[in-house]
Amino acid sequence: MNAAMIKLPPGSLIDGWQVAKALGDGGFAFVFLGEKNGRHRAIKVAQHRESSGDLKQTHARTLRELTALLMLDHPNIVRPQGYGFAESGNVYLALDYVEGWTLAEWAERKHPTVREILGVFEKLAGALSYMHGRGILHRDLKLSNVLIRKSDGEPVIIDFSCATYTLAEDLTDGGVPPGTDRYRAPEQFKFLREHRDEHRARYAFQVADEIFAVGVMLHELLTDPRPTEFRPRFDLNSLALPPPPPRLVNERVPEELSYLVESILARDPKKRPVDTEALRRELAELRADPSSDYEVPVHPPSEQRHGGSRPESLEMPSILQSLQRHVARVEGNRGQGRRRALLAGIVAMVLAALVLSFAGGPAGPRIAAGPRHPVTPHSTPPETTPPAMSIPSP
Structure with a gap:
């Protein structure tokens, strides 16, 4: 299956599940809201993309996800309801749909x-x-x-x-x-x-x-x-x-x-x-x-x-002001003299780095x-x- 999977229009079928809408996508799967026989499930289809990084392991990872979920039964953890294979051969999971x-x-x-x-x-x-x-x-x-x-x-x-x-x-x-x-x-x-x-x-x-x-x-x-x-x-x-x-x-x-x-x-x-x-x-x-x-x-x-x-x-003024207050508190706990001067130098570098990150530099x-x-x-x-x-x- 290729990246076209995410473009499946409403009404498309995945192993008998009628796609209602796309719910999201990540490095390893695309997720759709599917309906079959009056049941609604989140249909999670294994998908390899370049960002995944492991061409041979995409299906294995999905099956490991299923195995982990089968070991769990908790009201605050999503529950699996089934699995199968899409027409392309990619494995999918049917999960509780949480609206x-x-x-x-x-x-x-x-x-x-x-x-x-x-x-x-x-x-x-x-x-x-x-x-x-x-x-x-x-x-x-x-x-x-x-x-x-x-x-x-x-x-x-x-x-x-x-x-x-x-x-x-x-x-x-x-x-x-x-x-x-x-x-x-x-x-x-x-x-x-x-x-x-x-x-x-x-x-x-x-x-x-x-x-x-x-x-x-x-x-x-x-x-x-x-x-x-x-x-x-x-x-x-x-x-x-x-x-x-x-x-x-x-x-x-x-x-x-x-x-x-x-x-x-x-x-x-x-x-x-x-x-x-x-x-x-x-x-x-x-x-x-x-x-x-x-x-x-x-x-x-x-x-x-x-x-x-x-x-x-x-964001910008409040973050800088908060960081300055944070540094002031740390500085006040470190005593006087050389330690204070050293910390002040570190603070200057940190503030400079933060400003660069706001300007588009490494964050x-x-x-x-x-x-x-x-x-x-x-x-x-x-x-x-x-x-x-x-x-x-x-």
Whole structure:
């Protein structure tokens, strides 16, 4: 199958499924809303594109996704309903169709309070804890891979194209698994740098990486009133400089929550929550805080895409000012003299780099490979044996 697949018009057939509309596409598949015998499903068709990087593994990756999903049964994780082969011979999955918004769209449209955001992330952490307990890692958590169902407001984790499980065949050609650069933990970039001459070196993705990705999502929702827009943002996984605390960027973020996000995004994976169940408990504790600070919309609706008039300038001044406040706080904790002068020099370089990124220069790490240090036992999912693929063909 070639790129023409994405141009399938409504009414086209995929193994008896009538295409209603295209839902999206990624590096490994195209997704359509399909209807058959009154049932609506998300039909995900394996697709190789040059951006995929692994010509021989596209189908194998889709079948591995199916295997991982067959090992899961959780209300906040998308469910498989069948599989088959398109007319071209490409394998496809039939998945629950979740009518709703991506997490970023939901934040812009619904103007959630801090407590509502915590409720969503508590459920996501619970789903991840369940998943990790079965030896499965998603490996591509991001705002667009979480849907909020319109009917009941429940979050649903989707797109297991990059997922793996214990004892699964390694399908990665590069140093790090497939994924999205912005959500990768900084230790992946460190691994790439340290092993750039070792072509067979492979990064062992762990629960700590998954936790970091959750932190990136949470930081984005708390600090960016319009996360669906493509525009320059802080690099949250820089090896050189930790991200600014959310409260410095957005004063509506409660201090305790800001501290938690800082710990989730710690450069040292050992300083992050020990696992996703521990993270869930911390989120639940904050959500139960009776303070009125948690009842306030995290962003003024007027600053959001669907909340009012479009602000002329939202990002550049506020980001620079926030970074300056962040640096001032760090500087104030470092003492006087030579350290202060050295930090001031570093700050100048960081600010210059940020300005360049806004002007179209490099905005952060971009990768093609990557692992990290040996991880502590708590970060290793238990061994599991994948089940036989007994789900019926649709």
